[in-house]
Amino acid sequence: MEEFKINSIAKVFNQRVEPIDDNWGSIISEIKLKEHIPTEAIDGIEQFSHLEIFYIFHLAYQKNNPILGSGHPRENPAYPKTGIFAQRKKDRPNFIGSTIVKLIRKENRSLFVQYLDAINETPIIDIKPVVKEFLPNEETKQPNWMGDLMKNYYTKLAD
Amino acid sequence: MEEFKINSIAKVFNQRVEPIDDNWGSIISEIKLKEHIPTEAIDGIEQFSHLEIFYIFHLAYQKNNPILGSGHPRENPAYPKTGIFAQRKKDRPNFIGSTIVKLIRKENRSLFVQYLDAINETPIIDIKPVVKEFLPNEETKQPNWMGDLMKNYYTKLAD
Numbered sequence: 001m002e003e004f005k006i007n008s009i010a011k012v013f014n015q016r017v018e019p020i021d022d023n024w025g026s027i028i029s030e031i032k033l034k035e036h037i038p039t040e041a042i043d044g045i046e047q048f049s050h051l052e053i054f055y056i057f058h059l060a061y062q063k064n065n066p067i068l069g070s071g072h073p074r075e076n077p078a079y080p081k082t083g084i085f086a087q088r089k090k091d092r093p094n095f096i097g098s099t100i101v102k103l104i105r106k107e108n109r110s111l112f113v114q115y116l117d118a119i120n121e122t123p124i125i126d127i128k129p130v131v132k133e134f135l136p137n138e139e140t141k142q143p144n145w146m147g148d149l150m151k152n153y154y155t156k157l158a159d
Numbered sequence: 160m161e162e163f164k165i166n167s168i169a170k171v172f173n174q175r176v177e178p179i180d181d182n183w184g185s186i187i188s189e190i191k192l193k194e195h196i197p198t199e200a201i202d203g204i205e206q207f208s209h210l211e212i213f214y215i216f217h218l219a220y221q222k223n224n225p226i227l228g229s230g231h232p233r234e235n236p237a238y239p240k241t242g243i244f245a246q247r248k249k250d251r252p253n254f255i256g257s258t259i260v261k262l263i264r265k266e267n268r269s270l271f272v273q274y275l276d277a278i279n280e281t282p283i284i285d286i287k288p289v290v291k292e293f294l295p296n297e298e299t300k301q302p303n304w305m306g307d308l309m310k311n312y313y314t315k316l317a318d
Contacts, residue, residue, distance in 0.1 A: 069199035
């Protein structure tokens with residue numbers, strides 16, 4: 001088994017202090033660089049409209065009880081038992097999360113973003129710009145349960 | 160500085176043994192689960208057309224000389240000096256790569272995929288299904304140099 005050491009490069013600050021599945025649409029997150037990362041690391045990032053944020057589900061990492069095989073998405077028996085790598089659940093090997101966000105603005109050593117589904121104090125391990133040529137160049141296919149699971153994910157709390 | 164331990168969960172097998180920037184379009188990669196991961200981990204994955212593959216740029220990880228600030232993409236002075244988090248270069252903090260691929264087929268404990276830009280023996284640290292609701296829901300914006308840099312990325316060697 002190959003092991004790699006990963007260090008957080010930034011941290012999330014937002015109003016969501018507990019892990020809740022849905023209604024991320026209202027949340028604007030600040031991603032603030034850690035002290036060992038120079039400000040130049042985000043030079044020119046404002047030329048991209050969207051970023052991909054890589055983070056550690058740190059509460060799940062601390063609990064360290066990942067699903068290695070399969071399980072029901074959201075523990076909902078209405079959704080079929082599915083392999084951990086065929087869903088995006090947080091209790092997964094390595095506890096890595098990744099989300100495409102919209103960059104709202106840059107301010108000194110912070111990025112303010114919308115659509116990040118990570119709670120307050122989440123450690124960030126990488127930031128990459130979204131590049132058009134890396135997005136799927138055709139319609140993507142997914143099972144129906146996934147659309148059902150996602151139906152309130154990005155709605156706003158007041159909706 | 161927060162440190163996390165990450166273990167590889169699969170490995171890449173393909174015909175590209177050296178890191179070359181372009182012409183990934185010809186390459187079909189096998190992603191084979193490591194022994195400690197049960198086969199159930201990929202149950203149902205064939206219901207998704209596209210996957211996101213997370214890996215470690217292992218040669219760069221071994222060299223351990225990341226860019227922390229900014230630099231020219233591909234060391235090409237024609238491209239403006241840009242922060243490491245505003246480009247997808249491999250010599251980056253934590254050396255994490257991530258690419259959306261097309262799932263060609265599943266075979267026992269292996270996934271065969273197209274558009275993975277990782278060389279033979281690359282360690283995989285996560286696999287997630289591409290979910291429509293997580294893709295940008297509007298046109299993305301990027302600087303012109305990025306389109307130029309990407310122009311031969313996914314062309315085939317024979318093109």
